[in-house]
Amino acid sequence: AKSNERTPPPPVVHYHMNNLTTSSDPVTNRETVLILTPLARFYQEYWDNLLKLSYPHELISLGFILPKNKDGNAATAALQAQVAKTQSGPQKKRFASVTILRQDTESPLQSQTEAERHKIENQKARRAAMAKARNSLLFTTMGPTTSWILWLDSDIIETPATLIQDLAAHDKPIIAPNCFQRYYNEDIKMQDVRPYDFNNWIDSPTAKELGAKMGNDEILLEGYAEIPTYRSLMGMMHDSSADPNTEVQLDGVGGTTLLVKAEVHRDGAMFPPFAFYHLIETEGFAKMASRLGWQSWGLPNYLVYHYNE
Amino acid sequence: AKSNERTPPPPVVHYHMNNLTTSSDPVTNRETVLILTPLARFYQEYWDNLLKLSYPHELISLGFILPKNKDGNAATAALQAQVAKTQSGPQKKRFASVTILRQDTESPLQSQTEAERHKIENQKARRAAMAKARNSLLFTTMGPTTSWILWLDSDIIETPATLIQDLAAHDKPIIAPNCFQRYYNEDIKMQDVRPYDFNNWIDSPTAKELGAKMGNDEILLEGYAEIPTYRSLMGMMHDSSADPNTEVQLDGVGGTTLLVKAEVHRDGAMFPPFAFYHLIETEGFAKMASRLGWQSWGLPNYLVYHYNE
Ligand SMILES: Nc1nc2c(ncn2[C@@H]2O[C@H](COP(=O)(O)OP(=O)(O)O)[C@@H](O)[C@H]2O)c(=O)[nH]1
Ligand SMILES: Nc1nc2c(ncn2[C@@H]2O[C@H](COP(=O)(O)OP(=O)(O)O)[C@@H](O)[C@H]2O)c(=O)[nH]1
Ligand SMILES: [Mn+2]
Numbered sequence: 001a002k003s004n005e006r007t008p009p010p011p012v013v014h015y016h017m018n019n020l021t022t023s024s025d026p027v028t029n030r031e032t033v034l035i036l037t038p039l040a041r042f043y044q045e046y047w048d049n050l051l052k053l054s055y056p057h058e059l060i061s062l063g064f065i066l067p068k069n070k071d072g073n074a075a076t077a078a079l080q081a082q083v084a085k086t087q088s089g090p091q092k093k094r095f096a097s098v099t100i101l102r103q104d105t106e107s108p109l110q111s112q113t114e115a116e117r118h119k120i121e122n123q124k125a126r127r128a129a130m131a132k133a134r135n136s137l138l139f140t141t142m143g144p145t146t147s148w149i150l151w152l153d154s155d156i157i158e159t160p161a162t163l164i165q166d167l168a169a170h171d172k173p174i175i176a177p178n179c180f181q182r183y184y185n186e187d188i189k190m191q192d193v194r195p196y197d198f199n200n201w202i203d204s205p206t207a208k209e210l211g212a213k214m215g216n217d218e219i220l221l222e223g224y225a226e227i228p229t230y231r232s233l234m235g236m237m238h239d240s241s242a243d244p245n246t247e248v249q250l251d252g253v254g255g256t257t258l259l260v261k262a263e264v265h266r267d268g269a270m271f272p273p274f275a276f277y278h279l280i281e282t283e284g285f286a287k288m289a290s291r292l293g294w295q296s297w298g299l300p301n302y303l304v305y306h307y308n309e
Numbered sequence: 310a311k312s313n314e315r316t317p318p319p320p321v322v323h324y325h326m327n328n329l330t331t332s333s334d335p336v337t338n339r340e341t342v343l344i345l346t347p348l349a350r351f352y353q354e355y356w357d358n359l360l361k362l363s364y365p366h367e368l369i370s371l372g373f374i375l376p377k378n379k380d381g382n383a384a385t386a387a388l389q390a391q392v393a394k395t396q397s398g399p400q401k402k403r404f405a406s407v408t409i410l411r412q413d414t415e416s417p418l419q420s421q422t423e424a425e426r427h428k429i430e431n432q433k434a435r436r437a438a439m440a441k442a443r444n445s446l447l448f449t450t451m452g453p454t455t456s457w458i459l460w461l462d463s464d465i466i467e468t469p470a471t472l473i474q475d476l477a478a479h480d481k482p483i484i485a486p487n488c489f490q491r492y493y494n495e496d497i498k499m500q501d502v503r504p505y506d507f508n509n510w511i512d513s514p515t516a517k518e519l520g521a522k523m524g525n526d527e528i529l530l531e532g533y534a535e536i537p538t539y540r541s542l543m544g545m546m547h548d549s550s551a552d553p554n555t556e557v558q559l560d561g562v563g564g565t566t567l568l569v570k571a572e573v574h575r576d577g578a579m580f581p582p583f584a585f586y587h588l589i590e591t592e593g594f595a596k597m598a599s600r601l602g603w604q605s606w607g608l609p610n611y612l613v614y615h616y617n618e
């Protein structure tokens with residue numbers, strides 16, 4: 001452009017939020033999906049699975065947030081290499097846009113082995129940090145044309161290719177598939193599957209009583225033998241011979257794979273990094289959403305798979 | 310472009326959040342400010358005051374959310390006319406970008422006279438709706454390069470031109486000037502000023518006791534003679550002869566004029582549309598921010614002015 005040329009006026013954009021649909025047929029309605037992944041470790045299987053999603057890629061934007069530490073550097077390099085390859089590859093596979101954020105705070109827990117991060121005394125700080133990372137990613141990447149948010153952890157390595165369409169077809173504000181893990185079962189000497197994510201649950205009177213006795217800042221964690229909550233865990237409801245479309249109402253959700261209508265987040269539902277009704281992060285999110293009038297749902301017989309370390 | 314031309318790869322953007330500063334000298338550091346305004350009524354004085362802000366306009370983005378009702382239609386038309394004029398006018402006055410959102414939900418209270426909207430029985434529904442509007446605007450417009458958010462109500466018609474620089478100079482996570490109103494004082498037969506926004510306050514033992522006795526969903530409102538809270542109101546601390554830089558710590562804040570470091574919102578601090586520690590909307594925001602480790606501050610002797618209906 002010539003230097004004496006008048007710069008065009010900066011962009012003014014006008015959006016009618018009610019023209020933005022979130023329907024059971026998002027492909028036909030050309031609804032945009034923002035896939036958000038907090039990513040500390042890069043798995044090639046995650047990326048390959050993502051590329052196989054049959055939802056039109058031109059309607060999908062990707063957002064990542066990576067920790068600032070050494071693990072984060074390695075993961076960023078691996079992610080960037082794959083992003084560059086995909087975004088310069090066949091048109092049909094390219095995503096609408098990709099945003100990569102590097103966190104500005106250190107992770108409270110550097111050690112990331114499964115055993116270490118699942119220790120009960122490490123959970124509160126770790127899940128508060130995860131909540132902040134999710135919020136940062138969400139607040140920074142959600143735009144005025146986003147219809148759906150798919151939360152997808154970086155260690156989810158296998159889902160049906162029709163994941164987005166299948167979940168959206170239920171037309172729920174918040175919906176979670178059942179997150180399992182493949183493993184070698186020594187008892188039967190065969191490959192087998194087992195539940196992985198225990199944050200998808202229906203509340204119990206016991207858990208409510210435990211909560212009522214707690215201090216304001218205390219959290220009640222799920223999946224620890226030390227504190228049995230008697231909540232009904234979606235992980236334990238799986239029946240491989242039953243209808244994959246079976247729906248259950250949930251009071252707590254996990255974030256490994258979770259489809260959320262953007263309006264739920266827009267109303268203000270985020271991932272509390274503090275005790276919220278004695279819940280934190282994704283479980284607190286389900287509670288906050290319910291206070292905003294949005295119900296969470298789960299599909300006990302529809303599986304996705306978590307990496308096995 | 311020719312139809313056989315290869316489309317360029319879609320955008321991939323990489324942000325290091327720790328390179329994004331929020332400092333006491335934001336102009337020198339070229340920090341971007343997002344001014345967010347929920348707007349039900351358009352005031353020309355608001356727009357004229359906005360244009361007079363001396364913070365470099367190329368570092369300012371504007372975001373508006375307007376209700377879907379008839380008032381909203383009129384306000385949208387008036388706003389768009391001014392936006393179009395400014396964005397095609399002198400380069401120096403133009404803003405970096407402007408986003409205008411129309412709400413998808415009806416306002417619960419159509420009547421918008423000051424008397425009507427301040428009635429105590431209307432406050433909970435009204436402030437929940439305001440909280441959702443603010444969240445929607447925030448979640449939709451905040452981007453990866455936003456350093457500061459300035460909340461500015463559409464009926465704030467007079468501020469110092471150096472408002473942003475002055476507030477940012479205090480280098481606080483959340484900071485509110487004192488929101489006053491000009492009026493004709495019949496007693497002294499002269500123009501005078503009086504406090505307008507009573508949501509900027511320091512908590513009191515009385516208010517804490519009232520809260521402790523309330524049900525989970527009840528809210529404790531400020532500025533109603535029926536329920537004296539004995540909180541210390543910043544509106545009552547103004548001393549025109551004292552230092553305009555005097556700072557006070559606040560426990561509740563209003564949203565008429567409020568400068569917030571973007572990282573506070575990114576951590577997850579939003580405007581609770583439900584009772585949060587018996588607080589809602591902007592007052593609940595201050596409480597949520599404090600739970601995230603961010604303190605609110607006020608400047609009792611630094612004034613901005615609210616329209617007088
Ligand atoms: N940005 C960021 N992502 C993280 C951090 N820790 C874990 N993650 C990612 O967050 C998701 C959930 O963490 P993970 O350790 O798998 O949780 P778990 O499977 O529930 O034990 C995964 O996608 C991780 O790669 C962190 O400190 N920062
Ligand atoms: N988007 C939107 N903005 C609103 C609505 N009601 C009020 N506002 C705006 O929100 C701000 C605060 O509302 P206002 O009625 O002035 O509150 P008050 O001065 O505290 O009584 C102002 O900028 C209004 O223009 C609404 O229903 N939707
Ligand atoms: Mn995991």
Ligand SMILES: [Mn+2]
Nearest residue numbers: 462464565615
């Ligand atoms: Mn007002």
